[in-house]
Amino acid sequence: MRRQTMTNLNDNLAAGENKRKLDYLNSLQYPIVMERRNNNFYLIITELSLIAVNSDLKAAYGELNEKKEKLFKDALECGAGDTITLPNKLHRKVGVSNHLMIFVYKTLIACLLGALLLVAGISWIKDTASSSIGTVSGSIVSKITKKVEIYANEPDDIKQEKAARLHNILNGLSPYIREFQSAFKDKLEQKK
Numbered sequence: 001m002r003r004q005t006m007t008n009l010n011d012n013l014a015a016g017e018n019k020r021k022l023d024y025l026n027s028l029q030y031p032i033v034m035e036r037r038n039n040n041f042y043l044i045i046t047e048l049s050l051i052a053v054n055s056d057l058k059a060a061y062g063e064l065n066e067k068k069e070k071l072f073k074d075a076l077e078c079g080a081g082d083t084i085t086l087p088n089k090l091h092r093k094v095g096v097s098n099h100l101m102i103f104v105y106k107t108l109i110a111c112l113l114g115a116l117l118l119v120a121g122i123s124w125i126k127d128t129a130s131s132s133i134g135t136v137s138g139s140i141v142s143k144i145t146k147k148v149e150i151y152a153n154e155p156d157d158i159k160q161e162k163a164a165r166l167h168n169i170l171n172g173l174s175p176y177i178r179e180f181q182s183a184f185k186d187k188l189e190q191k192k
Contacts, residue, residue, distance in 0.1 A: 018076040025072045030087045032064065047085045 034057075035042040041060040043052045050067045054060035075081050151159065 018081075021076055021081055022069075022072055025076075025081075025084060026069060028087055030068070032061075047087060 030045045030047055033044040033046060035044075040053050040055050041057045043060045043064045044050070045064065045068065048068060048071060050064060050071065052060045052064035052067060054063060072081075072084065075084050151162070154162075
């Protein structure tokens with residue numbers, strides 16, 4: 001006796017759940033294709049494969065709604081409610097949100113990978129540059145030091161000759177230097 005009561009309770013719960021699902025399915029707006037041929041109205045819901053034909057438009061619409069409700073009730077009663085095709089508009093919304101989430105995840109992953117590569121690249125450049133600069137600057141300093149020592153140990157007449165050559169080089173460069181000075185003067189005056 002107790003088993004029948006539990007079964008009845010489960011049936012009542014299932015019936016209430018089906019009623020809620022049926023109300024939801026009936027509230028969905030399926031697009032209806034209407035065609036008129038030979039004084040008849042053909043109303044079609046393509047997603048549900050339902051067709052109603054009648055010479056009166058209101059009667060055809062009522063028939064179509066009855067067929068739709070019967071389809072929903074039958075599907076829910078046999079436990080196949082999840083197989084009912086939803087309107088395309090709803091499919092697109094779900095599809096877009098899923099695609100959008102996938103896009104967001106991929107973008108975040110790409111940004112994280114980019115940041116990791118950037119950090120690794122910066123540290124590699126920093127290490128390479130600091131070791132290269134240290135080597136280059138050390139060799140430049142040693143070359144300059146050697147040249148200064150050679151110059152300091154040279155006789156005065158050779159020093160005078162080198163100074164005269166340097167003076168001639170600077171005189172040859174003076175028109176270019178004046179040109180740069182005038183360009184920079186103009187820019188400095190514009191800033192003031």
